[in-house]
Amino acid sequence: MTRYLLYFLPGTGHLAAPLAHELGADIGEIEFHRFPDGESYLRFLTPPDGRHIALVDCLDRPDPKLVPLLFAAMTAQDLGARSVGLIAPYMPYFRQDVAFNRGESISARHIGALLSAHLSWVTTLDPHLHRLASLDDVFTIPGELAHATEPVARWIKAHIEQPIIYGPDEESEQWVRAIAEACDAPYDVFRKTRMGDKNVKIDVPASVDAGSHTPVIVDDIISSGTTLATLVRALCESGQPRPICCAVHGIFAEDAYEQLIAAGAAQVITTNALPHKTNAIDITRVLAEAARRIDLPQD
Template sequence: MSALYAMPGNEAMTELLVLHSGIPRRALDLHRFPDGETLVRIEPPPAQGDVAIVCTLDHPDPKLVPLLMAAATARELGAARVGLVAPYLAYMRQDTRFHPGEAISASIFGKLLGHAFDWLVTADPHLHRYRQLGEACPLDARVVHAAPRAAAWVRQHVESPLIIGPDGESAQWANAVAAALDAPCVTASKERRGDRDVRIELPGIERWPAHLPVLLDDIIASGQTMIETLRCLRRHGRPAAVCVGLHGVFAAGAREGLLAAGASQVVTSNSIAGSTALIDISEDLAAAMNELCSDPRPAGNTIPGGTTA
């Protein structure tokens, strides 16, 4: 690959990718006009080289149009293939039509990216009804799993952890971390009554009275499921828990709400930059990126599904 470009807000991750991959970074600038439109300007890529644009996709809507313009401009200026490194991939949770007339956002968003990019690297997309990323995103993809890095952080900072998945969808990540640590794991039962109305139960938690609870989920957004799990732990008389999220999306007030509900610490990966981003997955992202570019396919060629790295 010949160049990396950082969309605004992705500079720190891009510098880590430069460090791990040896691929140089080139300039990308955005100018916002008073009417809300954006002018994208990039340093031209080497002719017929591969380039990657780094853009994590939390709060994606304002980012999307400049990102698509940057990809198109890189291609127009001579890039042979244009890839996207999106440590967090948005819109994957709306993977079916829950109510009549709703958009299936995961499929729409994935196809949009598939038209703009030749390949994709991401970390732990929220795949629930899709078996693999390629069902939503029709392009060559690599999926990095953050669970080993999360497990390493827990091993270093928490003695005798009890890993708790706050709902059934979190079980795959909670079980992976617990297995890496040889630690017990409990999956909470959840009844969701609305965006911020959730009831939690923790069956069997009394079996591990001496273990420190570690709540683990792939995404912390509103934080409400974790907040209700913390309240359930308090009802059981358990000590303050550590909350670990692979992706810290954090709606307004979510982190503060977790701490107020009794979390001793809130930790996430650096898929999204922030004060909680203490688990570094950049080396794994760089390895996946290099793997895609070490065996390049012709521009526009895709494979049926994303593979793991």
Template sequence: MISLVTLYDEAGLGPRLRDWLAGQGLDSRCQAAEIHAFPDGEIRVRVPEAVSETVVVVCTLDHPSEKTLALTFVCDVLRGLGAKRLWLVTPYLAYMRQDIAFHPGEGVSAASYARLLSRLVDAMVTVDPHLHRIPHLEDVYTVPSTALHATDVIGDWLNGRLTGKALLIGPDRESEQWVTAVAARCGLPFRVLDKERLGDRQVVIQVPDLAAEGYETVVLVDDMVSTGHTLMQVARQLRAQGIRDVRAVCVHALFGEDTTDEMRDAGIGELASCNTVAHVTNRIDVTPMIGRWIEDRLRGR
């Protein structure tokens, strides 16, 4: 028997993992950590039930400034309750984008955050962290850390959903690894665009005339979407070319409801994301891949 303890599990991943593990013949008990917020902003955490020696803590780390403190307190409580092994399941891992100091005096958040989390847990798994200048998680994390990839499940989800002559597009060079893998999985051609960023909310992208090449459906593929401005700029150009079926799929949806509406207004007809972060666009389930990671560790594989 292992324990699953969830924090901020709006996507319901904890119960999904419990059910998936049961299907593999592994017993687990899932409970939610209680978090009480005081008027002055302090919090109190509580784990209501006893736990086993091995505890899987499920906490996706969007809005990390809020969640990381609660995670720290909960890990301390679990150690006090007798947990000897803490494994962190964090489908979205924050603070990976700032992996270098661009100006004197800037912090390298990726390394700082890695040191913090490495002191809390004994092993960690995440899905498609934004590895750019850091090749591997264990280059900065000092505990066994696994980066799973959602490209296969995205490719499988796209299979059979596209009509006409279809193309996948990576909106910038950083998306190349994802669109390449998704395209290989579902057997579709792809292009990668070049993006010039003029600020946090201003980018310039030139899209070739794909309608002239006979494409009828275009799917924009990226690892994470926060402001959505890059995708919206590409979508507007595609619609102006006469391409009517423009869609977007990402691993991590970090944008709000207003941005969802703006993206649809820009011409993106279907938006889909993985359930790494709870979002109205969640269509693609990462539970089995995370479940297999837990199963492999439990069985010593």
């Protein structure tokens, strides 16, 4: 079995030990420095030559992270790495997968082209594949998806008695249904109308009743927190018990976490795909399993 050499970019230290353990991989050292003018410097302290390496990078708030990532990939290739992969617990820029208006950048296609040009393969966790069938629609290099369904369902079963799983919109139904089935729990999905980045409406029918169940709102991402806060508030106003919010990717832009608590959330739980105080669900095993499915190039 090929033994990976992993390099953890800034912001991924929380994944280093568990991911290296799951993959049976070595950890390499890489030095990063940002100059006062914002430019980046990096140096491989552990030589990558002759090795299959993987760069591990949490690409939330991506713009300042993409240049160092690309420089690291290109430098590793210059130094003789056999292959250079990317393990990205969060993959950005997938929300724009078509041009809704003339002149718009299709960012999903462009981030795929940019990364494909400098990497050998990619693994990521539950990206926003709304109108995309697979990673092959974005990348021209081998890619493998990791899914948080099983670890999220396992956490819910272990910590919540009689859950009922709620999804904020139709996009979440497939994800919510899979978790509900794994938990042997009922579920419901609501209708969302987005009117702006921080302005959404969610219709909660008067007939919705959690009964003796504990409401658990599940979504793939908490960014501004507007969608989940709107649903939390609507459920509380309809007389439901205070819900628990559970998400794969906790970006928490600005005061998103505080908004959820203020709206009435009993608890906010995320995976450790992105570091945050709400992390309670470990996804390193499913990330490692996806990386192991990559068919590495052979000499």
